[in-house]
Amino acid sequence: MLELKNISKKFEDFHIRDINLQVSKGDYYVVLGKSGAGKTLLLEIMAGMIIPDEGTVWLDEQNITSQRIQDRQMGLVFQDHAIFPHFTVSGNIAYPLKLRGYKGSGIDNRVKELAETMHISHLLHRYPDTLSGGEVQRTVLARTLALNPRLLLLDEPLSSLDVQYKKDLQGLLRELNRTGQTIVHVTHDYGEALALANRVGVMHQGTIVQQDAIRKVFRNPKNKFIADFVGIKNFFNAVIESIPGKKHKLARINENTAFYVLNDEIQGEVILTLEARSVLISRGKLDSTALNNFKGTISEVIPTHRGLEIIVDIGVELAVIITHESFERLGLDKGMEVWAGFKASAINIQRV
């Protein structure tokens, strides 16, 4: 659907170079990178605010590199929101509708509809300076959706929100994507990528260093930077279950596999992450403080810059980092049965 081909742009003190990126229809594409990596610039190039020095931008097989901003129909939600301070919430949402030729009740109906989707119906007559950060964010999102954008571009949409708003908005964004809205979302937070993306591109020093389906990028980081940045090998979608009479809970990943987790407040669907170095491997079952102990088979042994990464199949694939010394001392090998253990507190739980 959207394709950037060999995009380069040079500024006095910064440049992005040789960007190649493909977003397909229905994708939730997250551009992941530290601040200053050039993520915002990439969005501005897509939206047409900046014309690249080299390379081309394609949308639905059409070269739009020099197409005017107002003709692109790519809704960009700016990080600083850019809400119009002299219009009410309703006026903000109506702005693109008026431009698209909607009239009278047509505008009112669409504004109401969008406000309902974004849960801001009660705010329609308020001016922006009376709104909270989350409310402004929703207004701007509603305004952008009123454009009926071919592509929704989001610049760090969750960074300024508190936890509750973040969760709500994540839910909204996922829902939008489910209903067919193609989204490009830039962020520095890999948690957002985990929670939302189906594809991810990692940006580093002005270029995309790896892009693929999210699992592939996270599981097989192409280089050390990506490994350090997003190198969470173990992440699982799970549902939290309570255990009567126990303080800890169970996070069920599939029918046969569930981890004990420490968690007081989070309910329902979650994403579990577990660092590969937090898992202990032993030949026999260890009598330790770890609540989670699983018997499994070593399915793969991969040398990495940090030692050996072994994949243990315990009903789900668990990646574990161990040193060469340990590997040899225990006489481990592919196909061997081992025990994997980790503490309930080692598991990080994130809301979906």
Add this chain to the structure above:
Amino acid sequence: MMFKFTKVEKINLCFKTFRIFVLMGFITTGMKQTDTTRIVFSILGALVLLFIIAPLMGMFLQTEVPGFIEATKDKEVISSIRLTLMTSALGTLFFAILSVPFSYLLARKDFPLKRLVLGIIDLPVVIPHTAAGIAVLGFISRGTLVGKAADSIGLSLVGHPIGIALAMAFVSIPFLINAARDGFESVPVRLEQAAMNLGASPLRVFFTISLPLAWRNIVSGMIMMFARGMSEFGAVVIVAYHPMVAPVLIYERFGAFGLDYARPVAVLFILVSLVFFVALRMLSKKSYVGTKKYQ
């Protein structure tokens, strides 16, 4: 209204007024702790305030009531004040249409020789206003292109209200352009980009985003231009002695009859100007639809 004071009383009055100003200085600067710097600054401020207000106060106090009432009934005075307000207002409105888009351009775009252009805009402020009058007269008199064009539709700009309006606008237009430019500069470019991203053409962005958000500065600039044009003497007197605008009339009364005859006209003109000035300021505040300054 004529008050006669003895010398001692005058000194006493001055002293009292000064004390009030010093007190005002303390109040306005929020005097929470005794601070020598603040006291010194307040005294300096009070002196400046006194310098502005004392002559005006003096003029008001020395104006005789019968003379003042006579001035309000004097047809020549009334029509000159009306002419002054009209010419300045029309000049301001006409040039606002030309200069507001230009100010937007100055705020948003960089172009070769921009600094020179900005310098040219400020020129009318620094040149003597009689010289400005000569320049405008040379520009609109019969022999020139503009004069001929006006002549062809049966209009002589010299000695005509339009000529007066042009002379007023010439010396006062920098106030409008600079204020409007400041206004447009304070509108975040981001908002304009956002509007374009939502499908608005640049012209639409100008009318729906930039202009409304800069409106307060623009109106303030127009009021300044209007006020400055209204008070112009030097340039106007050269372009048109007749019909007489108020500043010229005051000068003429002073030259022909002396201070006592000029003073009531001056007071009346100042009062009328003040009413307009305050009313416009209040209106411009009310008409602003926006909310707090957007970051």
